[in-house]
Amino acid sequence: MVQRLRRFFDIRAGEGTAVALVFLYIATVVASYLLAKPIRNGLFLKEYGAYKLVYVYAGVPAALTGFVAVYSRIALRVGSRRLVILSLWFFCANAALFWYAFRFASFPGLPAIFYVWVNCFGIIAPVQAWAFAGAIFDTRQAKRLFGVIGSGASLGAIAGGVLGSLLVRPLGTVNLLLVLAILIALAAIIVTFASRRVPRSGARTRRARVPFRETLRMIGDSRYLRLIAALVICVAIATQWIGFQFSLMAEARFGDDADHLTAFFSAFNSSLGVVAFAIQLLVTGPMLRRFGLSSTILILPSLLAISSLVVVGVPLFWPVVIANAFDQGLRFSLDKATFELLYLPIPGALRANVKATIDIIINRLADAAGAIVLGLVTKGFVGLGGLELELRGTAMLIVAVTIVWLYIANRLRGEYVVAIRENIHKHRIDSERASAVALDRSMAEALAAKLKADEPADVLYALDLLEAQPNPLHPALHGLVSHESPAIRRRAIALLRTAGDRSARAQVEARLQDDDLETRTEALIYLSRHFGVDPLARIEEAGDFADFSIRAGTVAFLASEGPAQNLEAAALILDGMITEAGPDGARDRAEAARLLKRLPVDQFEPQLARLLAPEETDPEVLRHAIRAAAVGRSRRLATLVAARLGHPKVGRDAVDALGQLGDDVVGLLRERLQDPSTPIEARREIPDVFVRVASPAAERALVDTLLESDPTLRHRIIAALNKLRRNNPDIPTEPEAVQMLLTAEIFGHYRSYQVLGVLRDRLPEDDPVVQGLHQAMEQEVERIFRLLALLYPHQGLHDAYFGLRAANPSLRGDALELLEEVLPSNLDQLLVPLLDSQLSLSDRVMRANRLVGSEVQTIDEAVGVLLASEDSWLRSCAAFAVGALRLETLAPELEKLADASDPLLRETARTARRRLAGEPVGEGMAEPSLPWAPRPGIEALGG
Numbered sequence: 001m002v003q004r005l006r007r008f009f010d011i012r013a014g015e016g017t018a019v020a021l022v023f024l025y026i027a028t029v030v031a032s033y034l035l036a037k038p039i040r041n042g043l044f045l046k047e048y049g050a051y052k053l054v055y056v057y058a059g060v061p062a063a064l065t066g067f068v069a070v071y072s073r074i075a076l077r078v079g080s081r082r083l084v085i086l087s088l089w090f091f092c093a094n095a096a097l098f099w100y101a102f103r104f105a106s107f108p109g110l111p112a113i114f115y116v117w118v119n120c121f122g123i124i125a126p127v128q129a130w131a132f133a134g135a136i137f138d139t140r141q142a143k144r145l146f147g148v149i150g151s152g153a154s155l156g157a158i159a160g161g162v163l164g165s166l167l168v169r170p171l172g173t174v175n176l177l178l179v180l181a182i183l184i185a186l187a188a189i190i191v192t193f194a195s196r197r198v199p200r201s202g203a204r205t206r207r208a209r210v211p212f213r214e215t216l217r218m219i220g221d222s223r224y225l226r227l228i229a230a231l232v233i234c235v236a237i238a239t240q241w242i243g244f245q246f247s248l249m250a251e252a253r254f255g256d257d258a259d260h261l262t263a264f265f266s267a268f269n270s271s272l273g274v275v276a277f278a279i280q281l282l283v284t285g286p287m288l289r290r291f292g293l294s295s296t297i298l299i300l301p302s303l304l305a306i307s308s309l310v311v312v313g314v315p316l317f318w319p320v321v322i323a324n325a326f327d328q329g330l331r332f333s334l335d336k337a338t339f340e341l342l343y344l345p346i347p348g349a350l351r352a353n354v355k356a357t358i359d360i361i362i363n364r365l366a367d368a369a370g371a372i373v374l375g376l377v378t379k380g381f382v383g384l385g386g387l388e389l390e391l392r393g394t395a396m397l398i399v400a401v402t403i404v405w406l407y408i409a410n411r412l413r414g415e416y417v418v419a420i421r422e423n424i425h426k427h428r429i430d431s432e433r434a435s436a437v438a439l440d441r442s443m444a445e446a447l448a449a450k451l452k453a454d455e456p457a458d459v460l461y462a463l464d465l466l467e468a469q470p471n472p473l474h475p476a477l478h479g480l481v482s483h484e485s486p487a488i489r490r491r492a493i494a495l496l497r498t499a500g501d502r503s504a505r506a507q508v509e510a511r512l513q514d515d516d517l518e519t520r521t522e523a524l525i526y527l528s529r530h531f532g533v534d535p536l537a538r539i540e541e542a543g544d545f546a547d548f549s550i551r552a553g554t555v556a557f558l559a560s561e562g563p564a565q566n567l568e569a570a571a572l573i574l575d576g577m578i579t580e581a582g583p584d585g586a587r588d589r590a591e592a593a594r595l596l597k598r599l600p601v602d603q604f605e606p607q608l609a610r611l612l613a614p615e616e617t618d619p620e621v622l623r624h625a626i627r628a629a630a631v632g633r634s635r636r637l638a639t640l641v642a643a644r645l646g647h648p649k650v651g652r653d654a655v656d657a658l659g660q661l662g663d664d665v666v667g668l669l670r671e672r673l674q675d676p677s678t679p680i681e682a683r684r685e686i687p688d689v690f691v692r693v694a695s696p697a698a699e700r701a702l703v704d705t706l707l708e709s710d711p712t713l714r715h716r717i718i719a720a721l722n723k724l725r726r727n728n729p730d731i732p733t734e735p736e737a738v739q740m741l742l743t744a745e746i747f748g749h750y751r752s753y754q755v756l757g758v759l760r761d762r763l764p765e766d767d768p769v770v771q772g773l774h775q776a777m778e779q780e781v782e783r784i785f786r787l788l789a790l791l792y793p794h795q796g797l798h799d800a801y802f803g804l805r806a807a808n809p810s811l812r813g814d815a816l817e818l819l820e821e822v823l824p825s826n827l828d829q830l831l832v833p834l835l836d837s838q839l840s841l842s843d844r845v846m847r848a849n850r851l852v853g854s855e856v857q858t859i860d861e862a863v864g865v866l867l868a869s870e871d872s873w874l875r876s877c878a879a880f881a882v883g884a885l886r887l888e889t890l891a892p893e894l895e896k897l898a899d900a901s902d903p904l905l906r907e908t909a910r911t912a913r914r915r916l917a918g919e920p921v922g923e924g925m926a927e928p929s930l931p932w933a934p935r936p937g938i939e940a941l942g943g
Contacts, residue, residue, distance in 0.1 A: 034160030057371030161270025593624030646681030659692025883912025
């Protein structure tokens with residue numbers, strides 16, 4: 001039975017205790033207040049009558065101002081939770097003192113003082129209770145649970161009303177104050193127990209010492225907070241005036257009999273509480289989950305506007321009772337739970353200050369303003385007459401206020417989404433900025449330290465890193481020209497030459513007399529390239545130089561602009577360097593490739609083409625030749641560079657070079673991307689080239705291949721489209737193709753949960769197959785978000801993805817809330833359960849079984865699903881599992897993988913077949929293993 005109730009109310013594992021305690025706390029607080037209200041009304045109306053209410057309405061803010069000032073100072077000393085407990089015991093003692101005063105020491109004005117006290121208690125205690133709930137539950141939990149928790153308020157209303165109705169006759173109105181004191185003490189006991197048993201949600205934040213003026217400035221600067229404050233003002237005024245009408249009708253019917261008035265108000269509260277409890281328990285939670293805040297926030301003002309219009313037409317007792325029933329019944333059930341959600345997007349460190357200022361200070365100022373206006377339009381004040389409006393006139397004013405209320409609530413629906421998005425966005429930007437600063441600083445410090453290291457190997461490693469930078473210039477290079485290691489000296493001179501640094505001439509000229517032959521050679525090439533120094537003349541002066549340096553220096557000299565320029569002679573010398581055989585051939589070709597980066601490519605295209613030919617295998621030669629080809633516009637060179645896409649050592653250089661060629665290469669790469677015979681490693685690199693090209697033609701080529709079967713390639717195509725869309729928001733995307741692929745990805749993710757559910761029953765969490773599936777599922781989620789970003793580019797889905805990956809549960813809840821608000825209802829109902837970390841694996845599997853229409857029940861079926869995947873990496877996981885778990889029924893599937901193009905899949909399947917056959921894995925062959933590190937080429941969503 002308990003499990004059924006938990007499932008019905010969507011209470012998940014570990015939440016039951018917190019929900020029960022907060023439920024009871026709110027119930028006892030509201031029961032206390034709803035018992036105090038009839039006592040307050042009965043004593044005041046008996047003594048003064050309804051039209052004098054405007055005085056106490058205006059007096060409440062003054063009393064609260066002093067109370068809040070003291071309350072805030074104590075809160076900073078003892079903490080918010082402890083202060084809640086102390087304040088409840090303080091109110092309990094107050095109730096006992098009021099009983100004593102009414103019984104034994106009554107004085108003029110005591111009913112008015114008690115009225116003000118009840119209003120202060122009714123403001124402070126519920127605010128404390130809901131703030132306590134907001135500190136325990138994150139946005140996502142609040143949306144699920146505030147409906148159930150809020151039903152405690154309705155139950156408390158029933159309890160308070162029943163106690164007043166049953167006990168007023170035997171005890172009398174005054175003696176009910178002792179019952180009130182007992183109820184408040186019970187609330188203090190419950191919250192004391194809850195404080196010890198229930199932790200806060202997310203990271204605990206210290207409450208900031210924000211001055212009241214600073215909080216007001218913060219509210220004034222934020223459009224979202226201004227709207228909340230305006231909404232509070234409208235609610236306070238409308239409900240105050242509706243309550244005044246209700247008191248007016250009660251006085252007209254029951255006169256000055258305090259016990260009768262108390263009994264009437266108590267019976268009304270208990271009857272209304274039953275209805276409100278049913279609404280809160282059965283309607284609020286499902287409505288918040290189904291429609292969200294955007295719909296529920298409009299319900300109460302709409303009903304109050306309609307009921308007040310009825311009062312305008314029929315100003316009688318029952319229409320007023322019905323209007324007040326809507327107010328009391330929905331304000332403490334559906335509307336209160338909805339209203340509390342508005343505060344959740346506010347950062348936790350500021351939320352308490354902002355909430356206290358709006359709910360207590362601004363709310364009470366609105367009460368004072370409403371009381372003054374109400375007095376002026378009715379009977380007036382002492383010495384100042386009023387407009388003598390009665391029921392119909394005040395009802396017309398209420399209609400006007402509720403129309404403004406509706407307008408503000410409608411504006412808040414959109415601002416609520418913006419506030420959630422900005423909250424997540426701020427966390428993301430702060431996180432990225434901190435990470436980037438730390439990374440840049442650490443890299444710069446590490447590079448500087450390596451360049452100054454004592455070990456030559458460390459310095460050479462740093463020079464490798466420096467060479468990979470677009471501008472490899474570093475202040476330390478000048479000093480390294482004289483380093484004791486010849487390898488470091490010549491690398492430093494080569495980098496200075498590449499960076500075009502002419503300020504090192506003196507240091508480099510000194511190296512023409514270096515003991516190391518290759519260092520002398522690098523110095524000669526530097527001087528020939530940047531200063532037009534005649535290499536032959538310097539060779540005669542300086543003595544011995546390596547043959548390749550003589551030729552390289554001569555080419556640099558002959559290709560330089562000026563009277564000595566001779567491109568034909570330079571080409572002949574380059575031909576000789578490229579065709580050099582023997583052990584020094586690679587060095588000559590590499591030097592030729594370096595030279596070509598600095599020469600006019602169109603004059604030396606044949607030489608560059610030979611360096612890029614399929615026969616060339618040396619990575620150093622290829623790297624410099626590819627970089628040289630980037631400055632040309634030749635289709636022949638582009639074809640040769642494209643053939644190096646996917647190369648393990650120079651593939652990224654090929655991507656960069658092709659990207660610089662622009663639209664000239666789009667047609668060529670489109671053909672390769674769509675050609676299944678092109679190696680998959682090369683096809684996976686092409687989307688990055690299109691991102692660098694960044695043209696409509698490149699975007700069109702990506703859209704045409706959006707439904708590619710290889711998951712990694714599909715992922716990169718989607719990522720490339722995201723980047724193009726971010727840089728060019730107006731580029732059109734075919735929504736039908738994206739929507740179809742998105743649906744397929746979502747259902748594929750549900751299928752993965754079915755498989756994961758079965759695997760987790762048989763295998764531990766750290767099993768390589770389970771880990772492999774987890775990584776594949778993370779990639780599925782990233783693809784889903786990238787597709788969503790294509791369909792809804794302006795909805796902050798990048799921030800939502802960041803929030804879902806955050807460690808902070810409050811941010812994760814905000815992210816899910818954002819998705820529910822910005823996505824179409826059919827899509828968010830399909831997607832959000834997949835992403836909700838508060839849902840257990842078994843819950844997701846059950847949901848997947850309903851949606852997919854078929855179940856995965858056995859380990860053979862689960863592994864079979866992976867074997868049938870289009871993802872060769874997942875199929876490798878499955879092949880590994882077949883062998884490791886001895887799944888004989890899947891042996892035929894392994895046979896189909898004998899000729900798989902993927903070497904990992906092919907080798908894993910071969911080893912699994914041997915294990916199924918009971919054969920040894922092989923002479924000297926290692927046990928089958930898979931690379932369970934994150935899959936290569938998968939970027940973060942922001943990439």
